[in-house]
Amino acid sequence: MFVWKTNCNTKIILFKIGITNCYFIEIQNKFILVDTGQKRHSNKLNSCLESKLDTKKKLDYLILSHTHYDHSQNARMVQQRFSPRVLVHKKECDSLENGFTTLPEGTNTITNFISAMGNKFASWIGEYEPLVADIKFDESVVLEDIDGLRIIETPGHTIGSISIIIDDEIAIVGDTLFRVFTNKIMPPFADDKYELIESWKKLLQTNCKLFLPAHGKAIHRELLEKEYRKLIT
Numbered sequence: 001m002f003v004w005k006t007n008c009n010t011k012i013i014l015f016k017i018g019i020t021n022c023y024f025i026e027i028q029n030k031f032i033l034v035d036t037g038q039k040r041h042s043n044k045l046n047s048c049l050e051s052k053l054d055t056k057k058k059l060d061y062l063i064l065s066h067t068h069y070d071h072s073q074n075a076r077m078v079q080q081r082f083s084p085r086v087l088v089h090k091k092e093c094d095s096l097e098n099g100f101t102t103l104p105e106g107t108n109t110i111t112n113f114i115s116a117m118g119n120k121f122a123s124w125i126g127e128y129e130p131l132v133a134d135i136k137f138d139e140s141v142v143l144e145d146i147d148g149l150r151i152i153e154t155p156g157h158t159i160g161s162i163s164i165i166i167d168d169e170i171a172i173v174g175d176t177l178f179r180v181f182t183n184k185i186m187p188p189f190a191d192d193k194y195e196l197i198e199s200w201k202k203l204l205q206t207n208c209k210l211f212l213p214a215h216g217k218a219i220h221r222e223l224l225e226k227e228y229r230k231l232i233t
Contacts, residue, residue, distance in 0.1 A: 002218075004210065006167040008148055012212070015048045017041045020070045021214050023172050024052055025164075030146055032061045033084065034164060034172050035214060036074035039128070045074050049082060059084040061143070063151065065174025065214060066158040067092045067101045069128050076129035085134040087141075089153065089160030099130030104158060104189040107196075111188040154203065156196025157187055163203060171208040176200070177224065179216035185227050187215075200228045 002014040011026040017037025022045065025032040031053055037045055053059060059082035064072055067088065075096075079086055088096050095101040103119050103126055106112030118125060135141070140152045154163040157175040164172040176199050178187040190196045203211065204225060211219040 004170055004212070004218075006148075006169045008167045008169075010148065010167050012166065012170060012172070013052065014212075015045065017045050017048075017074070018070070019215065021212065021216075023212060024048070025149075025166065025172075026052075027149060027166070028146055030060045031058070032063060032146075032149075033059055033078065034063045035065055035071040035174065036062070036078055038070050039073040039077075042074045042077050046077070046081065049078070053082070057082060061085050061087060063087045063162075063164060064092075064096070064133075065163070065172070065176075066161045067095045067128075068104070068158065068175070069101065069126050071174065071214065072096065072101070073128040076131045079131055086131065087135040087137065087151070088133040089162050090136045090138045091155075092158065092160035093133055093136050097130050097132055099128050101126050101128075101158070104191045107186055107188055107190050107193050115189060152202065152206075154199035156192050156194075156199045157190045159191065161199070163199075165206055165208060168207045170210045170212065171203055171206060172212045173203065174214050176203070177211055177213045177219050179213055179219050181216075183223065183227075185213075185219055185223060197228070197231050200224060200231075204228060 004012045013024040015022040018041040020037040023034040062084040148167045154176040
């Protein structure tokens with residue numbers, strides 16, 4: 001189990017739920033979960049949460065980096081069992097309430113073909129149990145009861161993708177970055193590749209030194225800077 005700590009003693013714990021990195025944040029006596037993984041791994045997520053929550057089994061917040069199935073299929077379960085306030089970007093509220101998000105376009109020829117075939121012949125992949133968010137936001141948001149945590153818009157992978165900035169040291173970035181391969185951070189899928197690159201710039205404008213993606217290993221600032229420069233020169 002991977003654990004990161006900030007200088008302010010915030011703890012971030014990786015829950016590997018199927019293909020998705022979900023993150024459990026302990027900050028100022030509050031408990032936050034970012035993303036939920038796929039439904040077929042719901043028992044594992046439930047066990048992970050129960051092992052980390054206090055005796056009241058109360059999760060304060062569930063933040064969805066975006067509403068693709070591999071991030072939101074267990075959101076309804078988490079809401080029902082642990083009673084968090086659910087946060088999602090306004091631009092993806094309708095998808096969440098309908099329980100369906102279209103698969104994104106590919107960022108290269110191969111993944112673009114995979115996306116097209118998936119949306120045409122297996123659109124059911126994008127389904128999940130619908131739910132209504134408690135907090136719907138645009139631009140940036142700060143949780144009033146938690147200092148040191150803010151949420152910023154980082155669209156590109158989806159129209160409502162967001163990143164969570166923790167103590168201005170570590171960012172949880174959903175699918176805005178991707179590191180399954182050693183030195184590659186471009187996600188294989190994104191609805192708007194150019195907007196995605198602008199979101200990388202926005203992440204570099206923070207003081208964060210480490211970026212935690214939903215797929216693959218942690219990304220250090222130096223790698224993000226290097227890959228960003230390649231794309232803008």
